[in-house]
Amino acid sequence: MTDAKENENFSFQAEIKQLLHLLSHSLYQNKEIAIRELVSNASDALDKFRHVSLTDGKFADDKPLEIQIIPDNDKHILTIRDNGIGMTKEDLISNLGTIAHSGSLDYLKNLTGDSKKDVSLIGQFGVGFYSAFMLADRVEVVTRSYQEDNGWQWESFGTGEFTIAETEVEERGTSIRLHLKEDLEEFTNPERLKFILTRYSTFVPHAIIMDGEHVNNQQPIWVEPKSQLTEEQYDSFYQYLTHRSEEKPLWHLHLSADSPIQFHSILYCAPHNMEKMGFGVMEHGLHLCAKRILVESQCRELLPEYLRFVQGIVDSADLPLNVSRESLQDNTIFRKIAKVLTKKVLDHLQKMSESSTEEYLKFYDEFGMTLREGVNQDFENRMKIAKLLRFRSSDADGEGLTSLDEYLGRAKEDQTQIYYIGGPSLPQVKNNPNLEVFKRKGLEVLYLVDPVDEFMLAQLNTFEEKQIVSVDSADIEFPESTKSADDEQTAEAEEAASTPGFEKVVELFKEAIGEQVQDVRASKRLSEGIATLVSTGGISTQLEQALNMSAQQQSPMSKRILEVNASAALVKRLADISGNAEHYDFIKECGLQIYSNAMLSAGLLPNVDEMVHRVDDLLLNAAQSRSSIVT
Numbered sequence: 001m002t003d004a005k006e007n008e009n010f011s012f013q014a015e016i017k018q019l020l021h022l023l024s025h026s027l028y029q030n031k032e033i034a035i036r037e038l039v040s041n042a043s044d045a046l047d048k049f050r051h052v053s054l055t056d057g058k059f060a061d062d063k064p065l066e067i068q069i070i071p072d073n074d075k076h077i078l079t080i081r082d083n084g085i086g087m088t089k090e091d092l093i094s095n096l097g098t099i100a101h102s103g104s105l106d107y108l109k110n111l112t113g114d115s116k117k118d119v120s121l122i123g124q125f126g127v128g129f130y131s132a133f134m135l136a137d138r139v140e141v142v143t144r145s146y147q148e149d150n151g152w153q154w155e156s157f158g159t160g161e162f163t164i165a166e167t168e169v170e171e172r173g174t175s176i177r178l179h180l181k182e183d184l185e186e187f188t189n190p191e192r193l194k195f196i197l198t199r200y201s202t203f204v205p206h207a208i209i210m211d212g213e214h215v216n217n218q219q220p221i222w223v224e225p226k227s228q229l230t231e232e233q234y235d236s237f238y239q240y241l242t243h244r245s246e247e248k249p250l251w252h253l254h255l256s257a258d259s260p261i262q263f264h265s266i267l268y269c270a271p272h273n274m275e276k277m278g279f280g281v282m283e284h285g286l287h288l289c290a291k292r293i294l295v296e297s298q299c300r301e302l303l304p305e306y307l308r309f310v311q312g313i314v315d316s317a318d319l320p321l322n323v324s325r326e327s328l329q330d331n332t333i334f335r336k337i338a339k340v341l342t343k344k345v346l347d348h349l350q351k352m353s354e355s356s357t358e359e360y361l362k363f364y365d366e367f368g369m370t371l372r373e374g375v376n377q378d379f380e381n382r383m384k385i386a387k388l389l390r391f392r393s394s395d396a397d398g399e400g401l402t403s404l405d406e407y408l409g410r411a412k413e414d415q416t417q418i419y420y421i422g423g424p425s426l427p428q429v430k431n432n433p434n435l436e437v438f439k440r441k442g443l444e445v446l447y448l449v450d451p452v453d454e455f456m457l458a459q460l461n462t463f464e465e466k467q468i469v470s471v472d473s474a475d476i477e478f479p480e481s482t483k484s485a486d487d488e489q490t491a492e493a494e495e496a497a498s499t500p501g502f503e504k505v506v507e508l509f510k511e512a513i514g515e516q517v518q519d520v521r522a523s524k525r526l527s528e529g530i531a532t533l534v535s536t537g538g539i540s541t542q543l544e545q546a547l548n549m550s551a552q553q554q555s556p557m558s559k560r561i562l563e564v565n566a567s568a569a570l571v572k573r574l575a576d577i578s579g580n581a582e583h584y585d586f587i588k589e590c591g592l593q594i595y596s597n598a599m600l601s602a603g604l605l606p607n608v609d610e611m612v613h614r615v616d617d618l619l620l621n622a623a624q625s626r627s628s629i630v631t
């Protein structure tokens with residue numbers, strides 16, 4: 001087998017060198033995962049060969065596809081052999097020397113040196129082969145591709161280099177020969193190996209043979225009736241699929257349908273969102289089988305992007321086995337299955353949100369940020385997704401989360417709109433003067449501290465026929481029923497606003513602020529604050545600012561309306577003195593400062609130099625009008 005010819009030397013990619021160093025020095029106890037990874041690779045290689053032989057008959061033969069586990073106790077060598085697709089020289093260089101998946105590269109770049117944590121994640125980042133170096137200080141890969149008559153021998157001592165040489169190999173497939181580290185003889189003990197294979201590889205869809213014995217002969221669990229499966233079985237299947245041996249899924253969903261399309265599926269949600277931990281968008285996809293045979297291991301088209309937290313398997317007897325991956329999306333049955341799966345996942349989440357609120361909120365906390373992308377991506381299911389969204393709101397003073405349905409359950413009967421307010425932080429949102437009138441009238445307002453939520457609500461536009469509007473919108477309609485709560489205040493404000501003094505103040509403010517605003521007018525919403533900015537474009541100040549910041553070129557903010565509270569003490573005083581033309585300049589200065597203050601409250605930045613000068617002058621003015629005589 002090892003009649004190797006000339007050796008050619010190669011260097012590993014930098015990240016792999018780092019990984020190998022970590023693996024060979026790892027104190028991580030669970031070395032068994034290396035066997036799991038290698039058996040899983042062997043199984044993948046068998047799947048790939050089966051797919052090739054089904055789509056191109058000339059490669060087919062009648063030898064059973066299987067994985068052999070060959071322990072050699074005398075030589076301390078453990079061999080894992082498959083008669084799968086094999087590798088060419090180029091395959092060896094690219095597959096066992098560099099890493100193609102961007103997610104895996106990100107993972108490797110993020111290695112922290114906390115070997116226990118890092119190493120346990122290896123499988124899920126598609127770098128499983130290298131775990132061989134946890135067990136061995138020398139690894140040989142002897143392989144022959146289904147396309148070639150000759151074979152290749154790859155070899156490495158787990159340092160920075162590997163070698164490749166041409167060699168005779170009798171049969172198609174790959175043997176991984178692990179020259180076990182000194183204290184790891186246990187990995188040639190058949191009893192120990194059997195235990196490991198049963199623990200991690202029960203669900204491998206190909207026969208695993210050791211000493212002539214078939215060690216994994218379990219039925220695929222997805223075709224079994226739900227009632228006959230235990231939580232442990234679901235958990236261990238999750239662990240097998242995801243290579244996360246120490247993790248339990250947050251939830252699972254087992255589906256079986258007979259008509260119009262026959263399929264079985266088990267779907268899982270991971271307990272943690274790796275994207276939240278800064279790993280970038282995770283690689284995702286479901287295992288797709290036709291009549292129990294794997295067609296594609298990461299099929300991304302079965303679920304939309306915004307449900308990428310779902311992992312699992314889908315198996316349909318109605319799908320043709322020799323369907324090529326490229327033509328899958330054109331297959332009607334495939335498209336129908338995809339549609340049903342999306343609906344079932346959304347229905348499951350809805351049910352969960354109603355019957356196990358706590359569990360749902362835990363899920364939402366992890367994956368809500370992914371799910372909400374659906375509002376934009378999936379027009380057909382937009383309303384279903386909207387029902388699954390959760391927000392902070394004034395109802396519980398920003399604590400806890402509410403759904404839009406719950407919001408409407410508390411809304412006034414004649415309320416036609418859903419109100420929200422956006423801002424950079426919860427305290428800032430709560431102190432926004434635009435909220436005043438809503439508090440007075442007992443109207444609930446959603447608090448959005450993430451511009452993405454606001455963007456999403458702007459996209460949604462309506463929910464259950466109620467318009468979704470920002471509290472700083474000029475289009476706010478207050479329910480008739482809330483009028484009386486506000487009567488006194490409105491009457492007072494209307495009276496103050498109708499005086500000639502106030503009209504003069506507005507005129508002078510307009511002159512001073514000029515083109516910077518669309519208009520200056522009396523406010524019907526303020527009772528305590530002096531002034532506020534409202535927007536007319538259907539897009540809130542906060543969102544416009546966020547969009548502007550993410551845009552390549554900053555455009556000027558659209559103009560707002562400055563609403564002034566005619567019954568505020570300062571405004572009343574300005575109205576009183578507006579009969580005397582001598583005070584016009586002072587009133588204008590006040591107008592400019594009031595505008596700057598309103599901008600600051602809305603999270604906008606006024607012209608700071610100008611403002612500082614003006615405040616200095618106003619303070620001087622105030623100081624000068626005080627008497628120096630002690631009374």
Ligand SMILES: Nc1ncnc2c1ncn2[C@@H]1O[C@H](COP(=O)(O)OP(=O)(O)OP(=O)(O)O)[C@@H](O)[C@H]1O
Nearest residue numbers: 041042045086095096123125126127128129130174
């Ligand atoms: N027994 C094998 N037969 C054929 N090719 C193999 C075999 N083992 C590994 N390979 C090739 O080497 C590549 C790298 O393997 P590695 O385990 O590091 O990652 P992966 O298998 O791509 O990821 P994952 O383990 O998450 O599926 C594989 O994608 C495959 O192309």
